[in-house]
Amino acid sequence: MAASTPSPTPGPGRPARHGAFHRLTVAAVDRLTDDSVALTLAVPEELRAEYLHAAGQHLTLRRTVPGGTEVRRTYSICSPAPDPAGPGPQRLQVGVRLVEGGEFSTFAHKEVAAGDVLDVMVPAGRFVLEPAAAPAAGHYAAIVGGSGITPVLSIAATLLAARPDARFCLVRSDRTAASTMFLEEVADLKDRYPDRFQLVTVLSREEQEAGLPSGRLDQERLTGLLPALLPVAEVTGWFLCGPYGLVVEAEKALGELGVVRTRIHEEVFHVEDASAPAPAAATAAPAHGKVTARLDGRSGTWPIQDGESLLDTVLRNRADAPYACKGGVCGTCRAFLVTGEVRMDRNFALEAEETEAGFVLACQSHAVTEEVEIDFDR
Template identity: 45%
Template sequence: MTATTTPAAPATAGSGTSAAPGAPTAPGTATSAATAGVPARARLRFHRLTVTAVEPVAADGSAVAVTFGVPAGLRGTFAFVPGQHVTVRAVISGVETRRSYSLCSTPAELERHGTMRIGVRVVPGGRFSSHAAGALAAGDALDVLPPVGAFGTAFDPARRRRYGAVVAGSGITPVLSLAAAALATEPRSTFTVVYGNRTTDSMMFAEELADLKDRHPGRLHLVHSFSREEPRLGLAGGRLDAGRLADVLTRLVAPERVREWFLCGPEGMVRDARRVLAEVAGDGAAVHTELFHTGGPRPSPATPAAPPPAGQGRQVRVLLDGRATTLRVRGDRPILDDALPHRPELPYSCRNGVCATCRARVVDGEVRMTGNWALTEEELAAGYVLTCRSVPVSDRVTVDFDVV
């Protein structure tokens, strides 16, 4: 998963990744606010959490929500802002498996009840999702990394704002958290969700959305779109592509009045929605995006290559937990891949530039990123990189994982 924030209408065509004037708190700031005072060491390591519930959240059984109990002593470490995600780790059939999932619960639930909930879509053949839906049960334990991610905003009780979201499938997961938090925190704000699914039965969190609507009468507006069911309400059926989205937004949402947009789903849907919003959104509206898939193949093998011959390669210094490790990495190899055998505790999940779990800061030298679907312009400007997608360019490079 990855998050960025941009104005709806870029200042120049094909560019524009900085926040709009008057835009919400920069995503990186929101992340820092949730984790203030928590040592990097605690945020970069897995903590064993007990599963308190595994519940179906789609009528056709294609998705579950997993609830974790967070002990009082770890609630600061797991403090989060709506829209963030966690990485879970489990050994399944003898294979260590890591996956990132968005949180669908709210920070208030963590504070009040000590619980945190993720949404998991069951992917055919998916090792973790099949395990979660078929075997995981209350009382089991999973290793969980504290929440990360920049897909969100800072809600303010004094604010009166229209929020909008365009999501497809499991893209509803972080938006459920965002909508619930927005409506609870800002009593005068409204939230519209355009939600695309194949069928009614495959829709995730239908009950939770209905409950949220009941709790906040007249403030949550849901617009459903089903690609494999008969058209409804006079709308054309089909996938939420650019044409259909433009039709839905202009006819049912009054997009020019929405101040902040949240787009979450597959890359094609997010790209289409951005293009449409550039045309129909109001001036100065901010657009936050989160991708669930990059569509690209894994760029590098999971096992390290042979170290470069003596005297060749780049010298890479890795700082984690206050300890430095120096190794040599070939100029075409991601730093993370070759550093893991030396520092197996390095944080990672997707290894494909999507989840930002492997984020670190370059404090010396230069790297080249071969892909980035996770970091914001602000983070890039501050020297952060995704180590799973960074190859060393200069002869000496130092990356610091302790700067969060």
């Protein structure tokens, strides 16, 4: 979502053409746990520049299910980021955890095999850390839950390899040892960087032979735990990733410990309706509203139909508009509000600095004024 420095700039992989999909071949499918797999995607030479990415960015995968419905799902890249000055990655890897009733995750677990071809959007996302922008002797930390390890694995591996003066502390929470994704990859980081990589594991439903007692990582527990692990005030950037509840509790703990908001970067992977804040109160929409949208250097103006989000209006006229989850979580549809006023129902993707700067989520935004202009190219 945001850079490790205060500016929420996109990573180097963000292409000029938004929302572009390409057909990539599945090079391997590796089972991580009983309910998670890693998909490795081969990137042909002619597309490698388009798949340059910063550590922490994600890919959107697309398929059409029987009946013609299009399904899109976003998965973080867990492989280290390539040199931004290089030709781009030969392979990309994402982790997919099985979700009960999930159309794409079930497909990935039961049907996808090496040699298959998938529709894959170019990298996106601002939950990134770029080693070149990291200060000398920077100290970073992450608090993750479950599959929230995937972008942080890329962030930690990329940073530690590129910056021999950097340190990284990872606090991860999982249900059980058997459900822990990328166990070997994280252990490998500990072996390679024993003096610079600190790992703390908490299991919520299983006791460990050594280490911390089991239980959830809530605000109270984190407030007591973090100062015992590392010098909280000296941490340059905090990366929080996982279920909504964990991210909120971690943010509260860091606030209580005096961490300034600009050092905290968040990405929510799953939002339970019961725990999420209610949508913003409805504001009467204009009777004859219209939206002007700029996308990939071209602009258009279209009428807004009753109840439509700005994204839905644009999609009726520009099928290439960028989106993935349509739930306010992934941030793929981020746009700059040029003129007019909108009501944004929910926001789990944009940080405070971004909304204050004028960015909105098109999938959650509804026009309040008769004319609204947004820019996907900013």
